[in-house]
Amino acid sequence: MLWYKAWLETRSRFLFSLIGIVGLCSFNVFYGDRGALSYSKSEYYYRVLGAGHVFLALMWVIAVTLLMMGGLLRERASGVSSFTLALPVSRMRLMLVRIGMGLMQSIVLVIVPWSVMFLIAATVGKTHSFSQAAFYIALLLGGGSLYFAIALLISSLVEGEYTAPIVSYGIALALLIVFDGDKLRSYDPWRFIVGWLYLDRHTALLAGPIPWLHIAVTLLIALPMMTISIRTIQRRDF
Amino acid sequence: MMTDIPVIQTTYLSKSYGSVEAVRGVNLSVRPHQITAFLGLNGAGKSTTIKMLLGMIEPSSGEGKVLGKRIADPAESVELRRKIAYVSENKRLYDYMTVEQIIRFTRSFYTDWRPDVEQQLLRSYELPLKRSIKSLSKGMRTKVALLLALARRPELLILDEPSEGLDPIGIEQMLESLVAQCGEGTTVFFSSHQIPEVERIADNVCMIHRGRLVIDASLDDMRQSYRQIDLTFSSLPEEKELRLAGVESIRTSGRQMRVFVSRNAEVVVERARDLHASSVEVASVGLREIFLETVKES
Amino acid sequence: MFFKLTPTTGQPLYLQLMQQIRHAAESGALQDGDQLPGIRTLAEELVVSPNTVVKAYSELEHEGLLELRQGSGAFVTVKRRARSRTDDVHEARRRVGELIHALREEGLREDEIRRVFEAELLHATEVVRR
Numbered sequence: 001m002l003w004y005k006a007w008l009e010t011r012s013r014f015l016f017s018l019i020g021i022v023g024l025c026s027f028n029v030f031y032g033d034r035g036a037l038s039y040s041k042s043e044y045y046y047r048v049l050g051a052g053h054v055f056l057a058l059m060w061v062i063a064v065t066l067l068m069m070g071g072l073l074r075e076r077a078s079g080v081s082s083f084t085l086a087l088p089v090s091r092m093r094l095m096l097v098r099i100g101m102g103l104m105q106s107i108v109l110v111i112v113p114w115s116v117m118f119l120i121a122a123t124v125g126k127t128h129s130f131s132q133a134a135f136y137i138a139l140l141l142g143g144g145s146l147y148f149a150i151a152l153l154i155s156s157l158v159e160g161e162y163t164a165p166i167v168s169y170g171i172a173l174a175l176l177i178v179f180d181g182d183k184l185r186s187y188d189p190w191r192f193i194v195g196w197l198y199l200d201r202h203t204a205l206l207a208g209p210i211p212w213l214h215i216a217v218t219l220l221i222a223l224p225m226m227t228i229s230i231r232t233i234q235r236r237d238f
Numbered sequence: 239m240m241t242d243i244p245v246i247q248t249t250y251l252s253k254s255y256g257s258v259e260a261v262r263g264v265n266l267s268v269r270p271h272q273i274t275a276f277l278g279l280n281g282a283g284k285s286t287t288i289k290m291l292l293g294m295i296e297p298s299s300g301e302g303k304v305l306g307k308r309i310a311d312p313a314e315s316v317e318l319r320r321k322i323a324y325v326s327e328n329k330r331l332y333d334y335m336t337v338e339q340i341i342r343f344t345r346s347f348y349t350d351w352r353p354d355v356e357q358q359l360l361r362s363y364e365l366p367l368k369r370s371i372k373s374l375s376k377g378m379r380t381k382v383a384l385l386l387a388l389a390r391r392p393e394l395l396i397l398d399e400p401s402e403g404l405d406p407i408g409i410e411q412m413l414e415s416l417v418a419q420c421g422e423g424t425t426v427f428f429s430s431h432q433i434p435e436v437e438r439i440a441d442n443v444c445m446i447h448r449g450r451l452v453i454d455a456s457l458d459d460m461r462q463s464y465r466q467i468d469l470t471f472s473s474l475p476e477e478k479e480l481r482l483a484g485v486e487s488i489r490t491s492g493r494q495m496r497v498f499v500s501r502n503a504e505v506v507v508e509r510a511r512d513l514h515a516s517s518v519e520v521a522s523v524g525l526r527e528i529f530l531e532t533v534k535e536s
Numbered sequence: 537m538f539f540k541l542t543p544t545t546g547q548p549l550y551l552q553l554m555q556q557i558r559h560a561a562e563s564g565a566l567q568d569g570d571q572l573p574g575i576r577t578l579a580e581e582l583v584v585s586p587n588t589v590v591k592a593y594s595e596l597e598h599e600g601l602l603e604l605r606q607g608s609g610a611f612v613t614v615k616r617r618a619r620s621r622t623d624d625v626h627e628a629r630r631r632v633g634e635l636i637h638a639l640r641e642e643g644l645r646e647d648e649i650r651r652v653f654e655a656e657l658l659h660a661t662e663v664v665r666r
Binding site: 271272273410413414417418420421422434437438439440441457458461462464503504507518519520521522523524525526 | 541543544545546547548549550575576579580583584585586587588591651652654655658659
Binding site: 001004005008009011012078079080081082083085086087088089090091234235237238 | 289292293294295296312313316317319320322324326327328330331332333334335339342343344346347348383
C-alpha cells in the first residue's frame, strides 16, 4: 500500500495545484485575448496562448517541486522515518513509488490543463492547433524532467521539512542566471520549456519539428540525477 | 523448552560518528521467548543499537544477526523486518493519515496481523478511528503506535522506551500486552530507563553505558548475586585488601566500608572477617541500586 | 487467590510467588486438588513475565506441591510429606517469632534484625560450602 501512502501524502498539494493551474489556464483561454482587435485576433490569441504557457510552465515547476517535497529525509525531520524504515520494504521500493507517483502527478499537471485549454478553445470557437499543443506538451514534459530531477535530488540531499523546495527554487533561479549569456542561451532549460527557443516572433507559433534530441539529452541528464537520489537514500543513516 | 539460537546476536557491533563512539563493541545475545530489557541512560547507545539491528543505521564495524538474518544485508534486513514489530522512541506516525488509514496501511504489510487484538485494543485504548493523526495528543499517538505493533503475532517485538508518553493506566496496559505477547511465544526486547517496569516484567537485563554493554544477565541471577556489604572496622584496612573478584565498588566513610558486589559476596564476607571486621551486614539490592552503582563506577 | 509480588526488593519474583503459593497451601487457602491459574493467565493478571510463573510452577512441581498436567493446568497436591513440612514451618515461624520479639525488647530495630538474619544466613551458606 505504498502507493496509497504516497497518494495520501501528496493529495492536497496535487489537487490544489491541478485545480489552480486548470482554473488559471481556462481563464486565460477565455479572456486573455480580450481587447484584441478582430483582424489580429488569432495572432494575438497565439501570443496569449504562448504567454499562458509560460505561466503554466512556471506554475508547473513550482507545483512539481512542492510535490516532490517529501521522502525519507523529510520524514526524518519529524521522526516518522523510523516508522517507515521499520516496514518490510526496501529503500529502493520506497523511492521508486515516490518517484512513480511524482511522475504521474507531474504528467497529469501538464496533460490535463492543456487538454482543458484545447477543449475550451474548441468549444468556444477559438483557434486551436493540435500540433502546437503537442509541441508545448513535449517541451514541458521533456524539459520539465530536469526540474523534476532537481526537486527529487535536493529532497534526497537536504534535510528539513521545507528547506528542500526552497533550495530547488534557488537552483532554478541560479540556472536562469547562468544560462543568460549569449553563448549559453540556446541551452537554457527555462527558455526551452517555455518555447522561446522555437518561437516565431511574427506568428507567435512554435516553429519547426519537435526537438526530440534536446528532449533526449535533458532526459539523459535527469536520469543519473534520479539514480544518485536513490543511492543517496540507500546509503544514508537514519 | 529453550532453543539455543539467539533471536538477536551481535558481534562487536560498533558505531562511531567522527570521534564520538556511540556504540562500542556490543555483543548481544537475546534469548527467544523471554522478555529482555535494554537498560541505559539517555544517550547511552540504546536507540543507535536498535536502529542498527533494524537496518536504519549502518554499523561502523562488527556484525549482527536478527532471526538468523544479517542486519547489514539490505535484502535480509527486509526479510527480518517481516517478522518484527517495532515501536520507535518518538512514536511519530503519518500526520496526513487518520487512525483508520494508518491501521489499514500497516496491516497490509504483515501476514501475522490479528484483527481480534486490533479490535480489542481499539476499544481499550479508546482510539477515534476517523481522527487525523495530526490532531491526536501525544498519549493517543503512542497508543496508536503500540496498537500497530501489538495487533500482530511477530516473532520479535522491539520497543524503544514504550512507556514514554503514557499515563499510569496506559503503562499498565502496555506491560500487560508485553506479557501477553511473551506468553504467546513472542520474544520481547525493550529499551527503557524506567526501572520499576523492568523489574516487574523482565527476565533478562542488558545494560549499556557509554556505548558498552556492562551487564548482560538474567534478572533473577542478578537479584541473587548482587549484594551490598556494610563493614565496620576498628582500624580500617586498605581498600585493595577487599578488591576481590566481583567487587564493583568500595566506599569508605569513617570506620565503615560499603562494598558493592556483583557476585562472590561470601568470599568478601570471609575476607572481611579475616581482617577482623567488627560488623558485617549483607543486604540484597534492587535493580535501581545496581543501575546507579554501575553507571557511577564506569 | 491473591498474590502480591514486590519487584523492588532483591528477591526474585518466582521465589516470592513460590513462597506465597506454599503459604497458601499451608494455611489452607489452597487445598489438595485445587487448580491454580494457567501460566499465561496468571502472568497477565500479575503483570509479570510468563517465565516467572513457569519457574515457580516447575520448582513447586519438583518439590511435590504442584502437579502440572499437560493441557489442563497446575493442580495442588498436598501430600503427606508436605503436610509434615507444613508443621515444621509452623513451628519454625513460632520460634523465630519469639526470637524476634525478644530482640525487639532488647531495643533492636526492624531493619537491624533483618540484616542480622541475612548475614547469618549467608554465613551459614559459606560454612556449608566449606
